Amino acid sequence: MYADSLKRGEKIFAVAPMIDWTDRHCRFLHRQMSRRALLYTEMVVADAIIHGHRDRLLGFSPQEHPVALQLGGSDPVKLAEAIRIAADYGYDEINLNVGCPSDRVQSGTFGACLMRDAGQVARLVDAMKAVAAVPVTVKCRIGVDDQLPEMVLPDFLARMIGAGADAIWIHARKAWLQGLSPKENRDIPPLDYDLVYRMKRDNPDVFLGINGGILDLEQSAEHLAVMDGVMLGRAAYHNTGLLTGVDFLVGGSSPSGTNTPEVNWLALRDTMMAYADAVMASGGRLNHVTRHMVGLFQGYAGARRFRQILSSEATKRGADTTVIAEAFAAVDLQAGPKRQAVAAE
Structure with a gap:
């Protein structure tokens, strides 16, 4: 605790x-x-x-x-x-x-x-x-x-x-x-x-x-x-x-148990889509969630397009969580960030 x-x-x-x-x-x-x-x-x-x-x-x-x-x-x-x-x-x-x-x-x-x-x-x-x-x-x-x-x-x-x-x-x-x-x-x-x-x-x-x-x-x-x-x-x-x-x-480890951060971006996409669905089902809007996601891919190829999709499409009437999937698809996840700002040794 x-x-x-x-x-x-x-x-x-x-x-x-x-x-x-x-x-x-x-x-x-x-x-x-x-x-x-x-x-x-x-x-x-x-x-x-x-x-x-x-x-x-x-x-x-x-x-x-x-x-x-x-x-x-x-x-x-x-x-x-x-x-x-x-x-x-x-x-x-x-x-x-x-x-x-x-x-x-x-x-x-x-x-x-x-x-x-x-x-x-x-x-x-x-x-x-x-x-x-x-x-x-x-x-x-x-x-x-x-x-x-x-x-x-x-x-x-x-x-x-x-x-x-x-x-x-x-x-x-x-x-x-x-x-x-x-x-x-x-x-x-x-x-x-x-x-x-x-x-x-x-x-x-x-x-x-x-x-x-x-x-x-x-x-x-x-x-x-x-x-x-x-x-x-x-x-x-x-x-x-x-x-x-x-x-x-802070003395723990990444999910892999190593000192190299590993992110399952597709799992994150699915988690945030499910979460956003729940928010909208309770009366919220998609951009209540997506506005916080625009900083996810600093340094990645496609990050600018990712931000554009979330910033413009998520605010439209009738927008659903396929917007999140579309935004993630714009990012080159395999290449990784050009400059990795992660754990300091």
């Missing part, structure tokens, strides 16, 4: 929570690529869970495990209630968002702006720990606005650890809440991996993971030489095929 992996100090590779991207259909696809990657939901606001459509917000396929629920909120009572509600769905981890810089999140006084009040975040973690039956973790930045990260981050981590956080994921950039958009906050503030590494050296017995600007599994392996976990967001989403190397990277 995932909680046992944390206790044993095993290395963890995670796909970051990404609003509008890491929904249940995305996670189902990602799980076909890796048995061991930790998958995150989009951030779900505690108020939405309490007052909204719970199955729509929290439901997921059992095949997605291990999967973590990321919560947004700043009220300990509401966060605790959201966790009680979510408990019936069987998530493997509950994560608190202390890193999102969007205006919508700031207006609710949560996300990255909570970096300004480490004491309040500690109270939130304490309240969450009191009701959660699974690990409670935090995802944060190294600071916000004019804060000095080398001064702020050590105190922030100490307070999270004191409150009982089971793991802390650190996005190695500051967030500028004034003057930069959420997109700009993903690229413009400089990365400070050295500071995050120093935090790990100062806290050897606490799970600390790193996030931000990591592009492939080779870079992931370099970070894992220091950190307990590595988290990729856009790189994993736009080049989904790299996930085939994750199981070897």
Whole structure:
């Protein structure tokens, strides 16, 4: 189980929570690529869970495990209630968002702006720990606005650890809440991996993971030489095929039992067609599934045509899963990718 992996100090590779991207259909696809990657939901606001459509917000396929629920909120009572509600769905981890810089999140006084009040975040973690039956973790930045990260981050981590956080994921950039958009906050503030590494050296017995600007599994392996976990967001989403190397990277193996990732692409095609059929039978649309598949064949001959078919044909009225079969048929699966971005030795 995932909680046992944390206790044993095993290395963890995670796909970051990404609003509008890491929904249940995305996670189902990602799980076909890796048995061991930790998958995150989009951030779900505690108020939405309490007052909204719970199955729509929290439901997921059992095949997605291990999967973590990321919560947004700043009220300990509401966060605790959201966790009680979510408990019936069987998530493997509950994560608190202390890193999102969007205006919508700031207006609710949560996300990255909570970096300004480490004491309040500690109270939130304490309240969450009191009701959660699974690990409670935090995802944060190294600071916000004019804060000095080398001064702020050590105190922030100490307070999270004191409150009982089971793991802390650190996005190695500051967030500028004034003057930069959420997109700009993903690229413009400089990365400070050295500071995050120093935090790990100062806290050897606490799970600390790193996030931000990591592009492939080779870079992931370099970070894992220091950190307990590595988290990729856009790189994993736009080049989904790299996930085939994750199981070897974190100490497991590929399905063949070797360190060479092998993917039965035709089996994946059939799995995703069956899954999409089920989604459509329950009222969804084909592109709810296929929009997450366009990053599957980076570097393969035919990848551009694959993307074109999924992007244009899957949105048409009456489209069915033969669109997926047509898209796969456009790819030269035998030749493989021109540049294989897989497990780092």
